[in-house]
Amino acid sequence: xxxxxxxxxxxxxxxxxxFVVGVTYGGIVRNITARVQNRFGPPPWQNxxxxxxxxxxxxxxxxxWMQHLGPAFAITASITSLFFIxxxxxxxxxxxxxxxxxxxxxxxxMVFGALGMALGVGQTGNPNAAIGVSRGLSQMVxxxxxxxxxxxxxxxxxxxxxxxxxxxxxxxxxxxxxxxxPFAFIAGMLAxxxxxxxxxxxxxxxPAELASGPPSEFGGKxxxxxxxxxSIFAFAKLTLxxxxxLGGAENxxxxxxxxxxxxxxxxxxxxxxxxxxTEQSIQFFWKWPTAFGILAIIMVAW
Amino acid sequence: MxxxxxxxxxxxxxxxxxxxxxxxxxxxVLAYGTGCGAIEIPxxxxxxxxxxxxxxxxxxxxxxxxxxxxxxxxxxxTLKRVIRTYEQMQDPKYVIGFGSCTINGGMYWxxxxxxxxxxxxxxVDVYINGCMPRPEAVIQGFIKLQNLIAEGKGxxxxxxxxxxxxxxxxxxxIIHNWEMPxxxx
Amino acid sequence: xxxxxxxxxxxIKKTFHSAKVEVKREMRVAVQLxxxxxxxxxxxxxxxxxFKHLSHISCVDWIEDDELELVFILWNxxxxxxxxxxxxxxxENAQFVSLKKFWNQADTYEREIHEMYGVNFEGNDNLxxxxxxxxxxxxxxxxxxxxxxxxxxxxxxxxxxxDAQNVRETITKHSGEEVPEFAKDYTIRNIEE
Numbered sequence: 001x002x003x004x005x006x007x008x009x010x011x012x013x014x015x016x017x018x019f020v021v022g023v024t025y026g027g028i029v030r031n032i033t034a035r036v037q038n039r040f041g042p043p044p045w046q047n048x049x050x051x052x053x054x055x056x057x058x059x060x061x062x063x064x065w066m067q068h069l070g071p072a073f074a075i076t077a078s079i080t081s082l083f084f085i086x087x088x089x090x091x092x093x094x095x096x097x098x099x100x101x102x103x104x105x106x107x108x109x110m111v112f113g114a115l116g117m118a119l120g121v122g123q124t125g126n127p128n129a130a131i132g133v134s135r136g137l138s139q140m141v142x143x144x145x146x147x148x149x150x151x152x153x154x155x156x157x158x159x160x161x162x163x164x165x166x167x168x169x170x171x172x173x174x175x176x177x178x179x180x181x182p183f184a185f186i187a188g189m190l191a192x193x194x195x196x197x198x199x200x201x202x203x204x205x206x207p208a209e210l211a212s213g214p215p216s217e218f219g220g221k222x223x224x225x226x227x228x229x230x231s232i233f234a235f236a237k238l239t240l241x242x243x244x245x246l247g248g249a250e251n252x253x254x255x256x257x258x259x260x261x262x263x264x265x266x267x268x269x270x271x272x273x274x275x276x277x278t279e280q281s282i283q284f285f286w287k288w289p290t291a292f293g294i295l296a297i298i299m300v301a302w
Numbered sequence: 303m304x305x306x307x308x309x310x311x312x313x314x315x316x317x318x319x320x321x322x323x324x325x326x327x328x329x330x331v332l333a334y335g336t337g338c339g340a341i342e343i344p345x346x347x348x349x350x351x352x353x354x355x356x357x358x359x360x361x362x363x364x365x366x367x368x369x370x371x372x373x374x375x376x377x378x379x380t381l382k383r384v385i386r387t388y389e390q391m392q393d394p395k396y397v398i399g400f401g402s403c404t405i406n407g408g409m410y411w412x413x414x415x416x417x418x419x420x421x422x423x424x425x426v427d428v429y430i431n432g433c434m435p436r437p438e439a440v441i442q443g444f445i446k447l448q449n450l451i452a453e454g455k456g457x458x459x460x461x462x463x464x465x466x467x468x469x470x471x472x473x474x475x476i477i478h479n480w481e482m483p484x485x486x487x
Numbered sequence: 488x489x490x491x492x493x494x495x496x497x498x499i500k501k502t503f504h505s506a507k508v509e510v511k512r513e514m515r516v517a518v519q520l521x522x523x524x525x526x527x528x529x530x531x532x533x534x535x536x537x538f539k540h541l542s543h544i545s546c547v548d549w550i551e552d553d554e555l556e557l558v559f560i561l562w563n564x565x566x567x568x569x570x571x572x573x574x575x576x577x578x579e580n581a582q583f584v585s586l587k588k589f590w591n592q593a594d595t596y597e598r599e600i601h602e603m604y605g606v607n608f609e610g611n612d613n614l615x616x617x618x619x620x621x622x623x624x625x626x627x628x629x630x631x632x633x634x635x636x637x638x639x640x641x642x643x644x645x646x647x648x649x650d651a652q653n654v655r656e657t658i659t660k661h662s663g664e665e666v667p668e669f670a671k672d673y674t675i676r677n678i679e680e
Contacts, residue, residue, distance in 0.1 A: 378621075382620075406647065406648060407644065407645070414627045414637050418638070418642040418644050419644070419645045422643050475641075476641060478623070
């Protein structure tokens, strides 16, 4: 079997590009939050300094080997989900892996990271962390339902579960799924609010809530790994939404524009809203977004 | 457990310069107000005297924080908890003494319950004096800490580890009921 | 002018003959009692005279008379008058009765007075370590406890306080301004009303 050098280069470059773009988006969001609050914020590359500082901590205090595994699970899930999402449309280097049924596999992989981190957090023995993990998992139950309903509506409409096929079915501007099935788009965007972790659904990781919840005993290198995996995962989620609803991108410029446009929706909702409690957020997700998802399925199933 | 590296003190390598550059531009302050000087921290961190421009952010737990701000007077009850918090932070860590109560006792120098010189119990890197210091003075103190880190002199944590017996002797002299885990991190 | 305060004065004097009652000013009446009359007086004030609110319990150290003085401050919601009830107790092995059954918040004040002045309140089980942790020795608010000596011995003092200067004079010497008349001697000031 001969090695396909282009594919191998794609495997190496994709996480690096995702990391750089994710970190820059994080810094730009901190700047936007600052301007909304009438002050100047940090420079846009501030998140990179944070991650380098956390990597250069000299001691790593841990409570056992399971705590090592927690961030490792998280970053494994992020990078694996990244490999299954076609970054650019018809490029051999950047649409890496695909098989029939990979959309359902993606649904599982996105949850796997949080579950692995919950295992690692359980080893620390901190009661704050345990309550934070239970809140995070309950909230995930909330937003996964409209997300899965939107995806199932798309799968029924196009009779396929392969992400590449859905991408190639949106060849023209009017074929984008945002116009063909708008209810699925609305349900998906409302589920994106929960996935991104901004207010009003940031009760899990906010510093004022329970001493920042799950990462309260992580410091130094573990926190750096979790922030890296968070940046990569954010880019993966945004690219998935751009591929599903906005027709993918042919080159990186258009990809950046589309993902940034989608990203602005959770950010702008987040800077002006307070926080929901866990049961309020689950109630929100099971009312209108679920209604839109069921409408989307009914519309295509007739 | 990973033991700390002892860098060579004669030559600063490229790796140290890059690491110190990142450390000085992202200081995470533990959100813990130990005394009445803590009332000057919210104005410094919010919109008017924005400290986030310099990368200074609040951190929730000692495991995630770099800088411990001792704001104001410390009674013996609080000193025991602050020592425990300081020993839970990860290297490299810095202590800033805030207000004149940490320098020479300030307004409470003749009290039966407050300590007078913080230097004897914890290794301090920068003092900011005032009662309370204004937010501009606080930001100037942070910039002084950034300059110290850039020159490679921000090593209060190593000083604590080397002189641990001296610090312990001073701490145990005023804290009579010593029931704390040993510092072996 | 001071009708309700004088009416209160008459009522208290009729019931407690040995009390020394005085109307200090508008809205304030001071009562000086023997120490065994305090529980009946507080109960009488709470039920009959409608002084339902306990504002504070405080303690004063009269070391010259070898006595401690307990001060109880009560407030009336309708009349808007404050009663200050004072009593003197012995300084050594000071004992008093606990007033927890009248007002539940007296528990906190009694714990503080026990820790700082050494007064034992019978009937209060909560007396123990309250604010100071692991404190051995004399209760620190008594006037013969030397705080300066204690502070100098226990806590390391940074040198340089011995030649501390007057702040006002130092600043004016630096800046060359004149201290105005009203600030020259801060202790002598006539409050004219």
